[in-house]
Amino acid sequence: MSVELKGVSETLFIPLFAQWRENRDRRPLLLDAKVDDIVARLHPPFEKFLPSPIDRSIIILRKRIIDGLVEAHMRRHGGHAVVINLGCGLCTRFDRLDDGAVRWIDVDLPAVEPIWRLAFAGHDSRRRFVSGSIEDTGLLDALDIGADTMPLVILEGVSMYLSEARMRLLARRIARRFPGATLVFDAMASWVAMGSMFYPEIAVTGSRFSWGLDRPKSCESWGKGFQLTSDEPIARHLTAIYGVLGWLGRINPVMRGAYRVVTLRLGKGP
Numbered sequence: 001m002s003v004e005l006k007g008v009s010e011t012l013f014i015p016l017f018a019q020w021r022e023n024r025d026r027r028p029l030l031l032d033a034k035v036d037d038i039v040a041r042l043h044p045p046f047e048k049f050l051p052s053p054i055d056r057s058i059i060i061l062r063k064r065i066i067d068g069l070v071e072a073h074m075r076r077h078g079g080h081a082v083v084i085n086l087g088c089g090l091c092t093r094f095d096r097l098d099d100g101a102v103r104w105i106d107v108d109l110p111a112v113e114p115i116w117r118l119a120f121a122g123h124d125s126r127r128r129f130v131s132g133s134i135e136d137t138g139l140l141d142a143l144d145i146g147a148d149t150m151p152l153v154i155l156e157g158v159s160m161y162l163s164e165a166r167m168r169l170l171a172r173r174i175a176r177r178f179p180g181a182t183l184v185f186d187a188m189a190s191w192v193a194m195g196s197m198f199y200p201e202i203a204v205t206g207s208r209f210s211w212g213l214d215r216p217k218s219c220e221s222w223g224k225g226f227q228l229t230s231d232e233p234i235a236r237h238l239t240a241i242y243g244v245l246g247w248l249g250r251i252n253p254v255m256r257g258a259y260r261v262v263t264l265r266l267g268k269g270p
Helices: 008-020 033-042 053-080 093-097 112-117 162-179 217-222 237-252
Strands: 081-086 103-108 125-133 152-154 182-188 225-235 261-266
Touching: 008 033, 008 053, 008 103, 053 093, 053 152, 053 162, 053 182, 053 237, 053 261, 081 093, 093 112, 103 182, 125 162, 125 261, 162 182, 182 237, 217 225
Parallel strands: 081 103, 081 152, 103 125, 152 182
Antiparallel strands: 182 261, 225 261
8 A cells, every 4th residue: 555644644653663663572561463464554664764762662651551541441431431542543552452342433634544444444343433633623522422431532642743722722622522531641841842853753754843741730720620630751661671771761850751641630621
């Protein structure tokens, strides 16, 4: 298949490459057979994207952290759990974590849909793909999750391409549509976001980072009843990959604040 994407959409190949390489590590932290299947189907242009080893590690660690949050949500809510994955790209989390009951909605831009259809041909009926922009005011309204469900909304690898104002507006829209939902997103510090040019795998797509989060507690001001329920620095997990050397990241306050996974409980936005 000829893969033709531009801009931010093209960055979906970066986490795919990171996991493909992780699958070939002598001692992989996270195995994902579905990624190998997707690569065999798509033959993506990996030669264009060469994230550094530390960038690949951050991607794998954030995946593992978010996996844990999703698994906890599914256990807590049993057959009532719904996961809405905004800006999903070629995310394979459903394939890794499906408990046989969760309902799953993957959302991304129309340009991604034909690629997604080939990558996930024959997917389970509890999973569906919705084509559209996550900033489209009508998209969330069109998502039917049914009554008596508990939604968890994921925004992975997306926030850094938005602005704080756009993130705040998106969170409020989610809260209005799904009051009481949980929002999980990863974020980088502002000093990291300012260095887009030092990420060649990003620069080659013509994209750039726009926003960084320095004070996770400030997210509570985004909407009425918003509550920060967890703030997990990715540096806290570096020992899983780098052993003793990973402690340098854990004890360094600059590194601890560089990348994080944030969980917000959403009240009803104004």
